[in-house]
Amino acid sequence: MRLSGLQKILWVFAGVAAFVFIWLLLWSDYRSDRARAEDEPPFFADFELTNHRGMVQTEEDFAGLWMLVFFGFTNCPDVCPTTLSEVAAVMEGLGDEAAKVRPIFITIDPERDTPTALAQYVPLFDVGITGLTGTPEQIAETSETFPIFYQRIEEATAPGGYTMGHTSHLFLFDPEAGFAESWSYGTPAEEILADLRERI
Incomplete structure (x- = not known):
């Protein structure tokens, strides 16, 4: 079946959009790696969000603790x-x-991930995980203090008709909320554990 001129243009546009999206994700991960390479913490965790129990929390609620943020x-x-x-x-x-x-x-x-949704989700992995959500504006503001990228992607077969692209790094912050380390997606738990043990 031959493609019409319009179909060809749409396929080219889709290909360019996919390339740009992948480039943005790689650039965001590159920024994370650059931040990790600095000798001094280049930024601090800074947020005011609602946890999966419906309580507002900030980074100050975790003072004195190491934070693993994803x-x-x-x-x-x-x-x-x-x-x-x-x-x-x-x-x-x-x-x-x-x-x-x-x-x-x-x-x-945040459109789908309400405190109730998070309360059903995070315990599936570990009862100690704190889930945080907020308004779209709060999430956008929070993302600006972390070197992350995220974007809504329309996808008819996904729940709600869309999915999300996002930075896949796991971040570590020290007991003063200063950036300490980050690990890329796929880093084995054993490697993260060994690094954490040396720090804490």
Whole structure:
């Protein structure tokens, strides 16, 4: 079947859009790696969001704790559940030292990820994970203090008709909320655990 001129143009446009989206994701991950390479923490965790129990929390509520922060969404088919499973394995591996670390999952899909949705989702991985959500404006503001990128992608077969593209790094912040480290998607839990043990 031959494609019409309009169909060809649409296919070219789709290809260019996909390229741009992938480039933006890689650029965001590159920024994360650059931040990690600096000797001094280049930024601090800064947020005011609602947790999965309906209570407003800021980074000050976790003062004195190491924070493992991951941005994602509950309808994520692969990256998010895989990373949260790794986080759960890390927390289990820490044993008694797990009390010094708080894993935090911040949604980039506040339209669907209400406190109730998060309350059903985060315990599937580890009861110690804190899920955070907010208004779209609050999530956008939070994302500006972290080197992350996220974008809504229309997809008819996805729940609600759309999915989300986002930075897949896992971030570590020290007890003063300063950036300490980040790991790219796919980093084994054993590697993260070994690094954490040296720090805490």
